[in-house]
Amino acid sequence: MAQNPSCPVCNRGRETVVHALLECGWTRPVWFGSQLHLSASLCGVQRMDEWMTTRVYQFRMGNDSADHSLSYLAFLLWGIWKARNNKVFNSHALNPTEVIVLVQSLQGEYFKEHIAARRHPDQSLRVREQPSWKKPGAGLVKCNTDASFKAPDVRSAGSLVLRDDSGHLLSAHARLFFTRSPVVAEAIALRDAAVHTSNLGCTHVLFEADALEVIQACNGVKPCGEISNIIQDIQLLSQGFAHCRFIWTPREGNEVAHIIGDLARKKQLAPNWAWVLPRRVVEALRRDEARAG
Numbered sequence: 437m438a439q440n441p442s443c444p445v446c447n448r449g450r451e452t453v454v455h456a457l458l459e460c461g462w463t464r465p466v467w468f469g470s471q472l473h474l475s476a477s478l479c480g481v482q483r484m485d486e487w488m489t490t491r492v493y494q495f496r497m498g499n500d501s502a503d504h505s506l507s508y509l510a511f512l513l514w515g516i517w518k519a520r521n522n523k524v525f526n527s528h529a530l531n532p533t534e535v536i537v538l539v540q541s542l543q544g545e546y547f548k549e550h551i552a553a554r555r556h557p558d559q560s561l562r563v564r565e566q567p568s569w570k571k572p573g574a575g576l577v578k579c580n581t582d583a584s585f586k587a588p589d590v591r592s593a594g595s596l597v598l599r600d601d602s603g604h605l606l607s608a609h610a611r612l613f614f615t616r617s618p619v620v621a622e623a624i625a626l627r628d629a630a631v632h633t634s635n636l637g638c639t640h641v642l643f644e645a646d647a648l649e650v651i652q653a654c655n656g657v658k659p660c661g662e663i664s665n666i667i668q669d670i671q672l673l674s675q676g677f678a679h680c681r682f683i684w685t686p687r688e689g690n691e692v693a694h695i696i697g698d699l700a701r702k703k704q705l706a707p708n709w710a711w712v713l714p715r716r717v718v719e720a721l722r723r724d725e726a727r728a729g
């Protein structure tokens with residue numbers, strides 16, 4: 437890589453490891469669209485090893501899923517490197533979404549194989565290693581959304597669960613609507629959530645969903661296709677918040693919203709369900725609370 441001083445991908449930067457993995461223009465949507473949502477920390481990096489050390493430190497300080505974040509980071513770096521080489525040596529077009537999706541599936545396989553293989557006899561330790569719902573940072577509220585869809589039935593349900601930075605439930609909501617597309621259903625659920633949290637006067641919000649495509653579209657990483665109008669609505673609504681982010685979570689981190697959506701679609705929610713929560717919902721909330729610590 438040292439022979440040619442300019443980057444063969446963008447022809448702009450000097451071809452250093454930092455440039456290839458962090459600075460080269462095409463990698464930006466990968467970092468931002470990834471579960472790590474990195475953008476600001478990619479600017480002005482001098483040395484790769486220092487940058488990595490800072491990330492590791494942040495993961496360890498941040499939460500109890502540092503293993504998850506670290507392996508994900510490793511897969512991301514590998515994915516970017518592999519895609520770059522494929523472009524330089526095989527003229528394979530660069531596609532940030534492809535990298536994110538590949539990394540996602542590698543990470544999933546890794547956790548299935550390796551974490552399951554070293555299951556600890558102590559159940560509590562094992563639970564901590566699994567992806568789970570996390571409290572939002574101080575001063576933030578987190579809104580989990582999900583859609584329940586079961587073809588060929590066009591009746592779908594969108595659901596949302598709003599919790600504060602202590603993990604306390606602030607609001608829960610569900611709505612039935614009709615669509616033939618699961619992606620559209622997920623996007624409608626997220627738009628309902630943006631409307632709902634805005635109406636409640638929330639200002640600092642994290643929206644979390646397990647629909648990767650919808651989250652990527654909201655973050656501008658992926659073309660929206662059939663959901664473009666809904667995504668535009670969501671992006672417009674998001675401008676009304678002082679702080680707003682869209683985050684992908686594995687299904688395990690979205691269990692409460694999932695259960696509410698499921699019950700709503702099957703019309704199993706009583707009219708007053710948001711005040712007297714169904715047992716399945718209460719149990720899932722407790723599980724999240726226990727895992728979030």
Ligand SMILES: [Zn+2]
Nearest residue numbers: 443445446460
């Ligand atoms: Zn470049």
